[in-house]
Amino acid sequence: MRPGNSSHSRLLEQSFNPVVVSAMTDPIEEIVAPAAIERAMSVFAQFKDRDHCELSQARKALREYVFGQVAKGETDEKRLVVSGLTHLKQLEKQAK
Helix, strand or coil: CCCCCHHHHHHHHHHHCCCCCCCCCCHHHHHHHHHHHHHHHHHHHHHCCCCHHHHHHHHHHHHHHHHHHHHCCCCCHHHHHHHHHHHHHHHHHHHC
């Protein structure tokens, strides 16, 4: 390989790597969890005025929590919303 071509080689490698998409998607991970996250964030944003950074951090924490609950077997959207909101409130209390 000639010097200076390494970025071109990496670009070629990336463009030829096939993307594997599962034919079977999990409706809990694809539909229920994201819907629970959006609903919980909507409610959380209404509790009090928060800036964009606080909401972004909350969304990240909520996403990790909700998908963790799904991995443990929780499938009920309403339970995911309520437990997600509880988790966010606990994180707020810990931060104070």
